[in-house]
Amino acid sequence: MSQRLSVITGATGLVGSHIAEQLRGGGERVRALVRRGSDTAFLQSIGVELTEGDLLDPDSVARAVEGADVVYHCAARVSNWGPWSEFERDTATPANNVVAACRRAGQPRLVHVSSISVYGHPTIRPGDSVAEDAPLGQNYWVWDYYARSKVLAEEVARTYAPLTIVRPSWIYGPRDRITIPRLVPALLGRRVPIIGPGDNFLNLIYAGDVAAGAILAAHHAGAVGQAYNLCSEGEVTQLDMLNAMCDALGIPRITRRVPFGLALRFAFLKEAFAKLLRRREPPTVTRFIVYLVGRRTQYSIDKARRELGWRPHMNIQEGLHRSLTWFHQVAPDVLPSLTLPVLATK
Numbered sequence: 001m002s003q004r005l006s007v008i009t010g011a012t013g014l015v016g017s018h019i020a021e022q023l024r025g026g027g028e029r030v031r032a033l034v035r036r037g038s039d040t041a042f043l044q045s046i047g048v049e050l051t052e053g054d055l056l057d058p059d060s061v062a063r064a065v066e067g068a069d070v071v072y073h074c075a076a077r078v079s080n081w082g083p084w085s086e087f088e089r090d091t092a093t094p095a096n097n098v099v100a101a102c103r104r105a106g107q108p109r110l111v112h113v114s115s116i117s118v119y120g121h122p123t124i125r126p127g128d129s130v131a132e133d134a135p136l137g138q139n140y141w142v143w144d145y146y147a148r149s150k151v152l153a154e155e156v157a158r159t160y161a162p163l164t165i166v167r168p169s170w171i172y173g174p175r176d177r178i179t180i181p182r183l184v185p186a187l188l189g190r191r192v193p194i195i196g197p198g199d200n201f202l203n204l205i206y207a208g209d210v211a212a213g214a215i216l217a218a219h220h221a222g223a224v225g226q227a228y229n230l231c232s233e234g235e236v237t238q239l240d241m242l243n244a245m246c247d248a249l250g251i252p253r254i255t256r257r258v259p260f261g262l263a264l265r266f267a268f269l270k271e272a273f274a275k276l277l278r279r280r281e282p283p284t285v286t287r288f289i290v291y292l293v294g295r296r297t298q299y300s301i302d303k304a305r306r307e308l309g310w311r312p313h314m315n316i317q318e319g320l321h322r323s324l325t326w327f328h329q330v331a332p333d334v335l336p337s338l339t340l341p342v343l344a345t346k
Contacts, residue, residue: 006218007031007068007108009055009098010075011048012038015113015168017175018211019072020048033064033075042175055094058101065101068108070218073098076113076153078178080146080289081282087149095153099160111218112157113210114167116203116229116299117147121291129300132167132227141287143271154227162224164217166210169231169299170292173207173319174326184327184335187245191284194239195294196260201234202241203297206314216308228304234297236316248324248339260294317342 006023010016011032023030024046031049034040040050053060055075065071077090095112102110119130120138136151157163172179186192213230217223236244246253258266267290270283304310321340328338 003029004069005029005031005067006070006072007033007065008048008072008074009033009061009064009094010073010113011043012040013074013078014171014173014176014178014207015210015214016072016074017042018173018207019074019214021046022208022211022215024048031064031068033061055097056089058097061094061097062101062104065098065105065108068102068105070109070111071098071102072111072113072214072218073157074113077146077149079282080286082145082280084145084148087145088152091149092152092156095156099156102160107162109218109224110157110160110163111214112154112163112165113214114154114157114165114227115147115150116167116169116231118150118154118167119299120144120147124296124298129298130229131300132229132303143275146288164220164223164225165227166214166217167227167229167231168210168213169203169205169229171207171210172204172323174322176207176323176327180323180327181331181334183245184249184324186284187242187249188251188334190251192242192254193256193258193263194242194254195258195263195290196238198239198242198257199237200294201232201237201297202293203232203234203295203299204236204241204316204319205230205232205312206319209312209314212313213304213308213310216310220308222307226303226307228308228310229299229301230304230310231299231301232297232312233301235312238293241316244320244342247342248320249335250337250339260290263290263294 008016008020011020020030032043033051033053036052051064075094077087118136120140122138210230243253264287267285267287274283328335
């Protein structure tokens with residue numbers, strides 16, 4: 001085993017677990033900072049060292065990072081709902097504690113996992129794309145706390161060196177406890193419409209491809225001080241994806257359509273009503289979800305391709321197969337049977 005030590009925050013999450021899996025597959029020593037009571041079965045099964053602690057506790061973060069050669073900071077609030085104070089606590093404060101711990105540990109390489117959400121809602125002309133030098137925080141929406149917290153965390157991370165920032169898009173894959181567990185019941189309940197024409201290519205990117213990009217960034221000398229979009233260039237349309245999911249679940253295909261603008265306005269009203277009632281749980285539809293599903297793929301990966309030699313490798317057919325198979329295994333009560341999807345891709 002290599003004596004090189006990589007430390008991962010958020011290793012029980014989607015991206016962090018895939019980074020751990022790939023590093024361990026390459027024979028590297030991996031340590032994860034985990035909260036007491038979290039599900040660490042997968043990490044233990046692949047031989048990851050576990051250090052119990054809390055990202056809000058600077059001392060426990062420092063203990064986890066001690067002796068690290070590379071730190072992958074993947075932990076953050078994975079939600080588009082809640083008060084600003086919680087986003088600040090769960091995203092910005094951990095970034096600050098990780099940076100402080102890295103300084104105490106002798107300046108290991110830090111890879112900060114951000115999001116393309118930091119760009120906000122840019123106005124993009126047809127044929128153009130959003131590259132890493134685009135302004136951050138464009139056209140914020142009211143209550144756009146997820147994007148704001150990601151920008152703030154990046155600002156904190158940029159006070160440290162050596163640093164590389166990676167910005168994934170919409171991530172899916174095995175151990176996805178956010179998208180698949182929400183999408184499958186919504187489809188089974190016939191609550192999902194086609195948003196807009198449905199011909200927009202989705203920003204879906206397989207978690208393993210994001211992990212590979214983060215690892216490449218960590219080992220590339222020229223990536224210090226740089227940021228990289230790790231996105232899909234658009235492999236499958238919204239409509240083809242929904243058709244394939246419905247086929248896999250054995251339910252009729254969706255025919256109901258909602259114009260993109262109308263869906264955004266309806267989602268805003270749902271959010272406003274939930275805010276008025278001070279609900280802790282998000283409404284069934286939010287503007288974030290509408291935007292995620294209905295927007296067009298216009299984020300450039302030219303820089304990551306050119307400088308890191310990175311590109312997505314997992315095709316949507318196999319990636320969705322693996323994701324649904326995993327969900328079928330962990331939630332047989334929700335998904336008792338499964339027919340593997342067939343997708344039309346470009």
